[in-house]
Amino acid sequence: MTAGAGQRAEPNRTFVGIDIGGTKLHGLLVDSSGSVLRRVTVPTLAAEGSDAVAARIYALVECLLPEGGVAAIGLGAPGPLDSKTGTIIRTENLPFKDFPLAGLVERRFKVPTLLENDGSAAAFGEYAFGPARGSDPLLYLTASTGIGAGLVIGGTLYRGKSGNALEAGHISLMAGEGPACACGGRGCAEALASGSAIAARAREAAEAARTGKGKATRLAAFSDPGSKEAFALAAEGDAVAEDIVARALHYLGCCAATLVTLFDPEVLVIGGGLVKAGDRVRAAVEAAIAASPAASAGSCGIIAPGLGEDSGALGAAALAAKSFFGLDFARRS
Amino acid sequence: MTAGAGQRAEPNRTFVGIDIGGTKLHGLLVDSSGSVLRRVTVPTLAAEGSDAVAARIYALVECLLPEGGVAAIGLGAPGPLDSKTGTIIRTENLPFKDFPLAGLVERRFKVPTLLENDGSAAAFGEYAFGPARGSDPLLYLTASTGIGAGLVIGGTLYRGKSGNALEAGHISLMAGEGPACACGGRGCAEALASGSAIAARAREAAEAARTGKGKATRLAAFSDPGSKEAFALAAEGDAVAEDIVARALHYLGCCAATLVTLFDPEVLVIGGGLVKAGDRVRAAVEAAIAASPAASAGSCGIIAPGLGEDSGALGAAALAAKSFFGLDFARRS
Numbered sequence: 144m145t146a147g148a149g150q151r152a153e154p155n156r157t158f159v160g161i162d163i164g165g166t167k168l169h170g171l172l173v174d175s176s177g178s179v180l181r182r183v184t185v186p187t188l189a190a191e192g193s194d195a196v197a198a199r200i201y202a203l204v205e206c207l208l209p210e211g212g213v214a215a216i217g218l219g220a221p222g223p224l225d226s227k228t229g230t231i232i233r234t235e236n237l238p239f240k241d242f243p244l245a246g247l248v249e250r251r252f253k254v255p256t257l258l259e260n261d262g263s264a265a266a267f268g269e270y271a272f273g274p275a276r277g278s279d280p281l282l283y284l285t286a287s288t289g290i291g292a293g294l295v296i297g298g299t300l301y302r303g304k305s306g307n308a309l310e311a312g313h314i315s316l317m318a319g320e321g322p323a324c325a326c327g328g329r330g331c332a333e334a335l336a337s338g339s340a341i342a343a344r345a346r347e348a349a350e351a352a353r354t355g356k357g358k359a360t361r362l363a364a365f366s367d368p369g370s371k372e373a374f375a376l377a378a379e380g381d382a383v384a385e386d387i388v389a390r391a392l393h394y395l396g397c398c399a400a401t402l403v404t405l406f407d408p409e410v411l412v413i414g415g416g417l418v419k420a421g422d423r424v425r426a427a428v429e430a431a432i433a434a435s436p437a438a439s440a441g442s443c444g445i446i447a448p449g450l451g452e453d454s455g456a457l458g459a460a461a462l463a464a465k466s467f468f469g470l471d472f473a474r475r476s
Numbered sequence: 477m478t479a480g481a482g483q484r485a486e487p488n489r490t491f492v493g494i495d496i497g498g499t500k501l502h503g504l505l506v507d508s509s510g511s512v513l514r515r516v517t518v519p520t521l522a523a524e525g526s527d528a529v530a531a532r533i534y535a536l537v538e539c540l541l542p543e544g545g546v547a548a549i550g551l552g553a554p555g556p557l558d559s560k561t562g563t564i565i566r567t568e569n570l571p572f573k574d575f576p577l578a579g580l581v582e583r584r585f586k587v588p589t590l591l592e593n594d595g596s597a598a599a600f601g602e603y604a605f606g607p608a609r610g611s612d613p614l615l616y617l618t619a620s621t622g623i624g625a626g627l628v629i630g631g632t633l634y635r636g637k638s639g640n641a642l643e644a645g646h647i648s649l650m651a652g653e654g655p656a657c658a659c660g661g662r663g664c665a666e667a668l669a670s671g672s673a674i675a676a677r678a679r680e681a682a683e684a685a686r687t688g689k690g691k692a693t694r695l696a697a698f699s700d701p702g703s704k705e706a707f708a709l710a711a712e713g714d715a716v717a718e719d720i721v722a723r724a725l726h727y728l729g730c731c732a733a734t735l736v737t738l739f740d741p742e743v744l745v746i747g748g749g750l751v752k753a754g755d756r757v758r759a760a761v762e763a764a765i766a767a768s769p770a771a772s773a774g775s776c777g778i779i780a781p782g783l784g785e786d787s788g789a790l791g792a793a794a795l796a797a798k799s800f801f802g803l804d805f806a807r808r809s
Contacts, residue, residue: 223771232771280636301629303613303740307771314734316651318727327769394651401647405738407636436660438556438565438640 156214156468159207160460161200162261162452163220165189165236165288168200169452172207173460177272177472179453181207193238200244201251208252215467216248216256217459219264221289226306229258235325235333236288255467261285261455262309263300265414265448266293268458271472274449275410282408283448284311286395286424287416290333294406298473300462312337316397336395338417341370344387358383370417392424396431400440403432407439414448489547489801492540493793494533495594495785496553498522498569498621501533504789505540508797510605510805512786514540526571533577534584541585548800549581549589550792552597554622559639562591568658568666569621588800594618594788595642596633598747598781599626601791604805607782608743615741616787617644619728619757620749623666626791627739631806633795645670649730669728671750674703677720691716703750725757729764733773736765740772747781 157180161170165187172181183206185199204216221234229245231237249256259267266283275281281295290312294301302308312333313326321330322340334340345368351357360383361376362368376384395417403411411432418424425447432440448454464470490513494503498520505514516539518532537549554567562578564570582589592600599616608614614628623645627634634641645666646659654663655673667673678701684690693716694709695701709717728750736744744765751757758780765773781787797803 296629296634303772304742305740305772305775308738308740310737310740310770310772313770314737315730316648318649318730324769397648397651401734402738404643404647405641405735407638407641407643409637436657437643437646439636439638439643442638 156464156470157209158460158464159204159213159216160264160456160458160463161203161216161218162264162455162459163187163200163218163237164261164455165221165234168203169456170203170207171453171456171460172209172213173457175464175470179457180209182453183207184452187237189237191238193240193242196238197242197244197247200248204248204252212252213254215463216252216254217264217461217463218245218248218256218258219261219455219459220244220258221291222260222310223307224258224260226258226260226302229256231258255463257459257463257466259300259459259462260291260293260307260309262291262311263293263302264456264458264462265291265454266295266412266458267300267462268450268454268456269412269414269448270295270298270458271461272450272457273412273454275412275444275446277473278408278410278444280406280408281410281412282402282406283412283414283454284399284402284428285415286337286413286418288338290337290395290398290415292402294408298471311398311402314398314401316394316401332394332398336391336398338370341373341387341391342368344391345369345373345384348383348387352383360384374423388423392427393431395424396427399428400431400435400437403439403443404435404437408443410444410446412446412448414454418447489797489803490542491793491797492537492546492549493597493789493791493796494536494549494551495597495788495792496520496533496551496570497594498554498567501536502785502789503536503540504786504793505542505546506790506793508803512790513542515786516540517785520570522570524571526573526575529571530575530577530580533581537581537585545585546587548796549585549587550597550794550796551578551581551589551591552594552788552792553577553591554624555593555643556640557591557593559591559593559635562589564591588796590792590796590799592633592792592795593624593626593640593642595624595644596626596635597789597791597795598624598787599628599745599791600633600795601783601787601789602745602747602781603628603631603791604794605783605790606745606787608745608777608779610806611741611743611777613739613741614743614745615735615739616745616747616781617732617735617761618748619670619746619751621671623670623728623731623748625735627741631804644731644735647731647734649727649734665727665731669724669731671703674706674720674724675701677724678702678706678717681716681720685716693717707756721756725760726764728757729760732761733764733768733770736772736776737768737770741776743777743779745779745781747787751780
C-alpha cells in the first residue's frame with residue numbers, strides 16, 4: 144500500500160552505513176525508523192592493498208543488502224578526502240591513494256553513495272541517534288588508532304571549504320616540535336595521544352628495557368606491545384607504562400581543550416577505541432576541560448558516545464539518508 | 477517620501493559601531509548603504525576604571541550621533557562576554573568585570589544595542605565590507621595587544637553555545653607549559669605571540685642587557701620597550717630583537733595553522749596592530765600555512781584586512797543592523 148498524501152508515512156527505505164577503519168570494516172543496515180536491522184564487521188587487512196580492501200568493502204555491502212536492495216549507501220573513512228567526488232585522497236592507516244571509492248561502490252550497486260570523513264560521520268551519528276542527539280553545536284572527538292573529530296552545527300555537518308575541517312589529529316600541540324607524525328608535521332595530537340602513539344612509545348620502552356638502556360618495565364615481555372598492554376600494565380602499577388599512558392592522556396586533554404576553546408560546543412562526545420580502554424581516558428579529558436580557563440569550558444557537557452562502535456556507520460547511513468532523501472533522523476519522533 | 481511597496485528602497489537608517497580596545501575606542505557612523513559618515517577615536521585610558529571608560533564610550537556615541545539619532549548601536553569588546561545579556565564578564569586589558577555595557581548604552585540612548593566579541597565583530601566587518609566579502613567560511617585572526625579571532629559561516633557569525641567560541645588567544649601552543657597567560661593558562665597564543673608578549677620579552681631582554689645578565693641589545697636603550705621597538709630593531713639587525721620577533725611570529729604561525737586545520741576556511745584574514753608593523757607578520761603566517769600538512773591549507777587564501785582599523789567598528793555596526801533590522805550589508809548590490 145502506498146501512503147496517501149497527508150499521511151506523512153515514510154516509504155520503508157533502508158540504508159547501508161560502513162565505517163572504514165585501519166583495523167576493521169564495520170557495516171550496518173538501518174531502516175527509516177532508525178532501527179539497525181543487520182550489523183557485520185570484517186577485518187580490513189590493510190596490508191593487502193587498496194583493491195583487496197575495496198573488494199572486502201563490496202563484500203561487506205553484499206552481506207548487508209536486504210532482498211529489495213537499499214536506498215543509499217554511506218561510507219565513512221579517514222581523510223583527507225574529496226567528499227564531492229567521493230575520493231579518498233590519502234590516509235595514514237589504509238592503502239588508498241586518490242581512490243574514487245564512492246563512485247566504485249555506486250556503480251557496482253547502482254545506489255547513490257556518499258563518502259564522508261569518519262570523524263564527521265561519527266559526529267553525525269551521535270547527533271542523529273546518540274544520547275547527545277540534537278545538541279548544538281555537537282563536537283565529537285575520537286581517539287583510537289588515530290585521532291579524529293567532527294562538528295555538527297544546527298543539525299548540519301561543518302565541513303569547511305575543502306571538506307577537510309576538524310583534522311584534530313593534526314594540530315601541533317608542541318608548536319611544530321616533538322615527534323614526527325605520518326602526515327609530515329611534528330607534535331601532532333595523533334603523534335602524541337593516539338593509540339598508535341602510545342604503542343610506539345611502548346615499543347620504544349620495551350626495546351630500551353630489553354637492551355638495558357632504559358628503565359625496567361613489564362612491557363619488555365611483549366614482542367610488540369600496543370596501547371592495550373600499556374593501559375593494562377599502567378593499571379597494574381608499572382611505572383614506565385603509567386608514564387606513557389599519563390603523557391598521552393595529558394596531550395589528549397590539551398587537544399580537547401583547544402577544540403572546546405575554539406568551538407564552544409554544547410556537548411563534547413569523546414569516543415573511540417582508547418575510550419573503550421576505560422573511564423580513565425574520559426576522566427583525563429574532563430579534567431583538562433575543567434582546568435581550562437576558556438570561557439566555553441564551563442558550559443560544555445562531556446559525555447561518552449551512546450552508540451558504541453556504531454557511531455561512524457550509523458552516521459554515514461544517516462548522512463546518506465539526509466543527503467539523498469532528506470530524511471532527518473534527529474527530528475524523527 | 478516613503479518608499480512604496482515593491483520599490484525595495486531602504487529607509488535611510490544610520491548605525492553606530494564602536495570597537496572597544498585596551499588602548500583606544502574607535503567609533504564610526506555608517507548608513508544603510510554602508511558609507512562611513514563619521515569616524516572618531518579616543519584613548520581608552522583603562523587605568524581610570526570601568527566607570528570612566530564607560531563614560532568615554534557614552535561621550536564617543538554622542539560625538540557620532542547624527543541629528544535624527546541612530547537606528548541601532550553595535551559594540552565590539554574583548555571577551556569573555558555574555559552577548560545575550562550584553563555583559564562583559566571580564567577582560568585582560570580593560571577594567572570591566574560583569575559589566576552590563578550594552579544595557580547601559582541602550583538605556584542612555586534609547587536605541588537597541590548589542591555587544592559582540594571584538595574578534596567576531598571584526599570578522600563580520602570583513603565579511604560584510606572587506607575584500608573577502610562573502611567568503612564562506614571566513615576566518616579572521618587578529619594580533620595586536622591581544623590575539624582574537626572570528627568565524628563567519630554562510631553569512632552568520634559562529635558563536636558557539638556560550639557565545640565564546642574562537643578564543644584563539646587562549647589555545648595553548650605548548651601543551652599547557654610555557655609562559656603564564658593573564659587568563660590563568662600557560663603557553664597561550666596570547667602569551668607567546670601577541671604584541672604584549674613581544675613587549676614582555678623585550679622588557680626582559682632590555683633588563684637582562686642592562687644588568688649584564690643577558691646579551692647586549694639596543695632594546696636596553698628604552699626604559700619600556702614595546703613590540704614597535706622590537707620590530708624596528710629587528711629590522712635593523714639587532715640579534716636579540718630579531719630572536720624575540722622571530723619566535724613570536726613562529727608561534728603566531730602555529731596558532732594560524734591550528735585554526736586553518738580545524739576550520740578549513742575559504743579565506744583567512746590576518747589583521748590587527750602587529751600586522752600594521754609590516755608585511756613580515758602576514759608573511760610569517762603565510763609560510764606557516766604553506767608548511768602545514770593539513771589538507772585544508774592548500775585551499776585557504778590568506779589576505780590582509782581591507783578595512784584598516786575600521787573592521788571591528790564596522791562589523792559591530794553591521795551586526796546591529798542585521799540583528800535589529802535584518803539589513804545584510806554583504807548582500808547589498
